[in-house]
Amino acid sequence: RKEVEQDPGPFNVPEGATVAFNCTYSNSASQSFFWYRQDCRKEPKLLMSVYSSGNEDGRFTAQLNRASQYISLLIRDSKLSDSATYLCVVGLMDSSYKLIFGSGTRLLVRP
Amino acid sequence: ETGVTQTPRHLVMGMTNKKSLKCEQHLGHNAMYWYKQSAKKPLELMFVYSLEERVENNSVPSRFSPECPNSSHLFLHLHTLQPEDSALYLCASSQDVGGSTDTQYFGPGTRLTVL
Numbered sequence: 001r002k003e004v005e006q007d008p009g010p011f012n013v014p015e016g017a018t019v020a021f022n023c024t025y026s027n028s029a030s031q032s033f034f035w036y037r038q039d040c041r042k043e044p045k046l047l048m049s050v051y052s053s054g055n056e057d058g059r060f061t062a063q064l065n066r067a068s069q070y071i072s073l074l075i076r077d078s079k080l081s082d083s084a085t086y087l088c089v090v091g092l093m094d095s096s097y098k099l100i101f102g103s104g105t106r107l108l109v110r111p
Numbered sequence: 112e113t114g115v116t117q118t119p120r121h122l123v124m125g126m127t128n129k130k131s132l133k134c135e136q137h138l139g140h141n142a143m144y145w146y147k148q149s150a151k152k153p154l155e156l157m158f159v160y161s162l163e164e165r166v167e168n169n170s171v172p173s174r175f176s177p178e179c180p181n182s183s184h185l186f187l188h189l190h191t192l193q194p195e196d197s198a199l200y201l202c203a204s205s206q207d208v209g210g211s212t213d214t215q216y217f218g219p220g221t222r223l224t225v226l
Contacts, residue, residue, distance in 0.1 A: 002153075004153070008151075042219065043201055043217035043218060043219050043220055044154070044201075044217050045217065046214050046215075046216075049214075087153075087154075095166075095167060096159055096161075096166045096167045096208055097208055097213075098156055098159070098167065099156070099215060100153075100156075101153040101154040102153055103151065103152060103153045104153070
């Protein structure tokens with residue numbers, strides 16, 4: 001079983017749509033949670049951290065369910081510029097602290 | 112833009128060549144990382160350095176040899192690579208290792224092709 005699992009997509013949505021991505025993680029000792037965004041042939045960039053109480057940043061809402069080991073990202077009012085791959089990332093302490101990346105979910109927003 | 116630079120951006124090498132990838136961070140961070148990103152696979156952590164000391168070596172073949180001469184620079188020395196080593200190699204830095212809120216900032220990557 002993969003440590004961090006995501007639906008690879010692509011999710012193809014019209015501008016203005018609301019889209020949700022889900023992610024599950026296998027290690028219950030995971031301590032921190034993030035969504036990164038990676039544009040085509042570019043490096044990953046932090047989109048937002050995910051907190052237990054859920055958090056919102058503009059059109060983006062992230063939620064965490066520790067009991068189900070599940071993380072979500074909701075994007076409202078999608079823009080063309082939201083087209084990218086969204087990486088679910090989990091941080092945990094092993095021999096040292098490390099980030100475990102999912103393979104990503106690809107989003108295409110069409111005009 | 113990100114404060115982490117990598118050179119070269121693209122590299123093509125034969126299996127018998129020796130080359131080095133360079134990473135430099137201008138953020139005053141104490142931790143630096145090498146990741147490998149292959150097509151349709153998640154980022155794989157290769158090495159972690161904290162204050163110039165290697166704190167993680169993620170079962171990486173010895174044909175990859177990291178070097179961290181100071182907290183701002185990180186190298187990945189490559190020798191006798193295999194075609195399956197072709198990938199995007201990403202460098203990242205963070206303020207420290209072990210902080211659950213530490214953000215990792217990535218460089219643009221070196222796209223490596225091994226012939």
